[in-house]
Amino acid sequence: MTPDQKAPVCVLGTGLIGGSLLRAAVGAGYDAWGYNRSEAGAQAARADGFDVTGDLLGVLNRAVDTDALIVVAVPMPAVDHILAEVATFAPRCSLTDVVSVKAPVAEAVRRHGLAARYVGGHPMAGTSESGWAATDPGLFRDAVWAVGVDEGTHPEPWLRVARLALACDAVVTPVVADEHDRAVARISHLPHVLAEALAVAGAAGGDLALGLAAGSFRDGTRVAATAPDLVRAICEPNATALLDVLEETLTVLGAARDSLRDEGTLVDLVEAGHDGRERYATAQRWEITDIRPGDHNWREALREAGQRGGVITELD
């Protein structure tokens, strides 16, 4: 494959993320097709002109025949089953995924003997909707797409995955699985947990409280509208990292409670929170330009750049 070739893409699972990826890849000129377990979802995709079926074996055979990149785009609880099929029918294809945690997927990939051509992936995009009807080829525009640089990752599949992310109009953040999982516990899974808790607290106030609710409650509970099974599939596989940051947050909230009760003030929490939000709002992405996948120590160099907020916006 020359650098500008667009290798075929085989998407396993055409829900919100996988379906949007399929649409974006086709829109970018890739030969891309998909599998969906539910026939209704596959039909909806076909009605929109996309090549999606419920025939997993056929889809995987086509991937083998065309040396496609296989993208696992099912929720974590379904990953093991899908990888077993990949290991049986397409064990030598390049492989990535768009699942919300990386270490458990990498572990499953190793268990199925698929590690050699695997590169972890996670586009940081989504809505509270799900299914084909919610798919959007522009979902990844300006989004960050985490692409794994774990030990043993090979440059050729890495470049395929990174090029696909860029073709979807995302930017690439290189990251290793454990650091990814700890980071998303903070900025994706904890937001889910707090949104659920806020929704519980509001509803406990009955019609009066819900009737008085305005922007802060609406925004603070938005992701609690996500289907419960999906929230659990996102958060529960990352239990270890989520427990750490949840414990940390319980400590922060407990200290705020004590301060409000004993001294009538929330000053420490409010100032630290404002600083944190400011840091987020003013954070600048910077472009990683000087590290070529395959060069000496490329994975470690990319990892270190990603830790400092660097992203890849183009590859030659």
Added chain:
Amino acid sequence: MTPDQKAPVCVLGTGLIGGSLLRAAVGAGYDAWGYNRSEAGAQAARADGFDVTGDLLGVLNRAVDTDALIVVAVPMPAVDHILAEVATFAPRCSLTDVVSVKAPVAEAVRRHGLAARYVGGHPMAGTSESGWAATDPGLFRDAVWAVGVDEGTHPEPWLRVARLALACDAVVTPVVADEHDRAVARISHLPHVLAEALAVAGAAGGDLALGLAAGSFRDGTRVAATAPDLVRAICEPNATALLDVLEETLTVLGAARDSLRDEGTLVDLVEAGHDGRERYATAQRWEITDIRPGDHNWREALREAGQRGGVITELD
């Protein structure tokens, strides 16, 4: 005053809420003017064609001369000082406020001997911005405006306040101070506290976590961008009610932590949260049409209707 008369309106404090109210009232045909402590804020309002000065005595004298409704629109920490001036220079004017808590304002009003013509108010609208530059005459469109029906409230000033709220395109929820304060602790003050805690947790993840942050973190921390002094002025005066719901939420989050640690699941939290958000998203406002202020037992009847989600959308 006949029912369709628009009594003059004197706004004390022309920040985000007071300034937007002034703009909306003038837009609705009211004779309205304002006072602002900061000369820069008053000048900005004048530059936009509004009658705002730093001369509190002059502003209050004009309120007395025209029998205006005085609207206290300063943060809670400044309420006592403003009420002292009102008690000295305009003690017989009708009086309302737009402060985020109601029991502490009512207590201050009583202390200054102004209770007879006072009606508590709180428009449930805002942004994370503040000051005249952020004002918007459409800020209250379709918003809920809580209007107090506490014991001793007189129908004539009540109707003035409710008519002003409707003229600003809001709907009116009748509520007593204590119930208001407990409700807003749940749907306004707790969202602030959780947003601050989430921003702290995200920032603790450094550039990598903040770089991976997407919609759930952005929405969940939005109100943490509010100026810290303003957040404290909103939340701290409601400490009692906020402490209750914060304690409740610590219990809910602690149970979720235990369940995730011991059983690997967030099922109880996620399902309850989803139910709460659904209840919020599907809540229907219904119109209170059969209760006339001044009728027998009108305050209690309005209070009970407000508890059940009723709103007033017009007054004849």
